[in-house]
Amino acid sequence: MNIQWYGGGCFIIKGKRASIYINPTERSFRSASLKDNIVLSTLVKVDEFKKSFNDQEILFIDQPGEYEKAGIFIYGLPVYNDKNYQMIYRIEMEDLNLVYLGNLNEKLSEEILEEFDGVNILILPVGGDSVLEPKRAANLASQIDATVIIPCYYKTDDDKKSKFESIDKFLKESGYSSHKEISFTPKSKDFEGEESQVIILDKN
Numbered sequence: 001m002n003i004q005w006y007g008g009g010c011f012i013i014k015g016k017r018a019s020i021y022i023n024p025t026e027r028s029f030r031s032a033s034l035k036d037n038i039v040l041s042t043l044v045k046v047d048e049f050k051k052s053f054n055d056q057e058i059l060f061i062d063q064p065g066e067y068e069k070a071g072i073f074i075y076g077l078p079v080y081n082d083k084n085y086q087m088i089y090r091i092e093m094e095d096l097n098l099v100y101l102g103n104l105n106e107k108l109s110e111e112i113l114e115e116f117d118g119v120n121i122l123i124l125p126v127g128g129d130s131v132l133e134p135k136r137a138a139n140l141a142s143q144i145d146a147t148v149i150i151p152c153y154y155k156t157d158d159d160k161k162s163k164f165e166s167i168d169k170f171l172k173e174s175g176y177s178s179h180k181e182i183s184f185t186p187k188s189k190d191f192e193g194e195e196s197q198v199i200i201l202d203k204n
Contacts, residue, residue, distance in 0.1 A: 001094050003121075003184040005201040007159075009042065009102050009152050011123065015093055018070035022089075022100055038069055040076075042087045042102035062087060077115065079106050088112075096120045096186060099144065103153065105131050113143060120191055122146035127154035127164030134165055138174035147191045149176065149198045150184065156203055167200060174198070 002014040006025055013020040020038045041062040059069045064087070067074040073092040078085040086106075091098040098121040105125075122144055125131035131153045132140065141149055151170055155162040171178055178198035190197075 001096065001186055003150065003186075003201070004204055005150070005152065005183075007156070007203045009125065011100070011152070013091070013093065013098070015070070015072065018072055020072070020074075020091065020093075023102065036070070038067075038072065038074070040074070040087075040089055040100070042089075042100075061089075075115070077112055079104065079108065079112070081106050090115055090119075099123065099146065101125060101132075101140075103131050108140065116144050119144055119146040121148045121150065121186065123150045123152055125153035126151040126167065126170035127162075129163040129165075131164075134169040134173045137170055141174055141176075141196065145196065147193070147196060148184075148186070149174075149196055150201060151198060158203070171198065 004012045004014070006012070009023045010025050011022040013022070018037050020040060022040045023043050024039060036057050038059045038061065041060075059067060061067055061074060061076055064076045064078045067076070075090040077088050077090065079088055086103065088102055088104060089100045091100065097119050099116050099119050100123045103125060122141060124137055124141055126134055126137040128134060151167055153164055154167045154170065155164045176196050176198045178200055180200045180202065182202045184199050184201060
């Protein structure tokens with residue numbers, strides 16, 4: 001498995017048998033063929049993606065439910081607000097349990113938190129504005145207690161006009177140790193410690 005970040009909430013999780021494209025952009029689409037892979041969306045209905053790739057065997061997901069492809073199990077969970085709902089996902093892939101919280105800005109119910117027992121990798125929005133602000137993100141990370149936390153939706157050096165907070169504010173609130181990587185390829189040693197760690201990915 002290899003996890004790459006393309007800014008905002010866009011990720012590619014490359015697996016041995018299939019890969020997952022999360023909230024894909026044109027830039028991430030160009031990086032590899034989508035054939036036989038999976039597309040997850042929390043932001044828009046995936047119909048617009050289907051128009052461009054209707055001849056390929058792709059699993060598009062933007063609704064609640066349980067899904068499986070190439071040995072990857074995906075659980076789509078709705079988080080409701082006053083007007084609608086947004087999607088978050090739990091992913092079982094290559095003996096690891098991942099949670100993707102996307103553009104979350106709502107409090108999670110106890111029922112959903114129970115779904116996140118034993119999470120290895122948490123992809124968490126931390127920058128405030130339209131997503132969780134750093135303090136709430138840190139509190140939620142503590143509740144979920146994943147071994148590895150990968151932050152998203154925060155201000156980067158190449159986007160000075162962003163309304164998001166910098167990653168430093170989340171790190172200060174959480175108190176977690178952190179290090180930077182170009183992309184993240186999980187190894188057994190990454191999950192040996194009792195303390196959570198933050199992995200800050202380079203933006204592709």
